[in-house]
Amino acid sequence: MAATDKAKDGTTGTVLQMQDYSIHDGDGVRTTIFLAGCGLRCQWCANPESWTQHRKLAYHAHKCRGCHSCRTVCPEGLDPAAGDFDATRCTFCGDCVAACPEKALQLACEQMDADAIMEQIRRDEIFFRHSGGGVTFSGGEPFVQHQFLRHLMAGCERLGVSVWVETCGFFKWEACQDLMAGIDYIFFDIKHMDSEIHRRFTGQGNETILDNAKRIHAAGVSMTVRVPLIAEVNLEENNLEATARFMRDHLPDCSIELLPYHELGKAKYSAFRMKDSFHAFTTPTGAQTASAYSIFDRYGIKRYQ
Secondary structure: OOHHHHHHHOOEEEEEEEEEEEOOOOOOOEEEEEEOOOOOOOOOOOOHHHOOOOOEEEEOHHHOOOOOHHHHHOOOOOOOOOOOOOOOOOOOOOHHHHHOOOOOEEEEOEEEEHHHHHHHHHHHHHHHHHHOOEEEEEOOOHHHHHHHHHHHHHHHHHHOOEEEEEEOOOOOHHHHHHHHHHOOEEEEEOOOOOHHHHHHHHOOOOHHHHHHHHHHHHOOOEEEEEEEEOOOOOOOHHHHHHHHHHHHHHOOOOEEEEEEOOOOOHHHHHHOOOHHHOOOOOOOOHHHHHHHHHHHHHOOOOEOO
């Protein structure tokens, strides 16, 4: 089958990364598969290379020692370290990545076959069995590639492997609703309860997201709401109260996890030549995070453990 046909039927997809032995994306030891593509443009995003599915070349300047091995092997005669690097001419063949002795270059958004991914999952299966783990699909927004996700989830079902999903909630329900029956647990992001403020910081309103949260709950999928806690965005008491009321009224029995803002993804904006998209925010203090949790405690919302 041709590559274009495989892409159309969902047997191939665009993968950012496969992370083995992950212990922060659900119960037990898990293999986390990051799928590319997202309809949001969150100003604090730690994975900005995930926004689109086209291939990208990252240049990590702090690793480069100026040997020019990359320029020597490039079939287009490009220098990935140059400030005027023309990404429109790059064919993303990977020759420069292979030639770099310092690993200063990195390709993102790799086209992968579902069978190849399932082979990796089979190799990791022993860790799942002994830890109560499984596979977590993350992103980006994994539901953007719903056909590819459908193939991978079917493979996990055949192996009896638990499936968890991390989602921003911004996806077309009609295209994805059948997938809910195969998902054991969902981490669901709610950034802000005010749609206009949500749009200001993410590029989209929150109506679809809140509707999808209610639909997922109605479908019977266990869920934890995650709030990326950011001082300048959503730390105010009124917003947290509104989030807690929404959960109490529409997502009973769902838990809450507050994730204080960090800048671990800052270097990516430079590496992928996206400096103009980076925005610096303030990380909440421990006291502010504790105070935020206390609001959910008052509404009877349990904390994710």
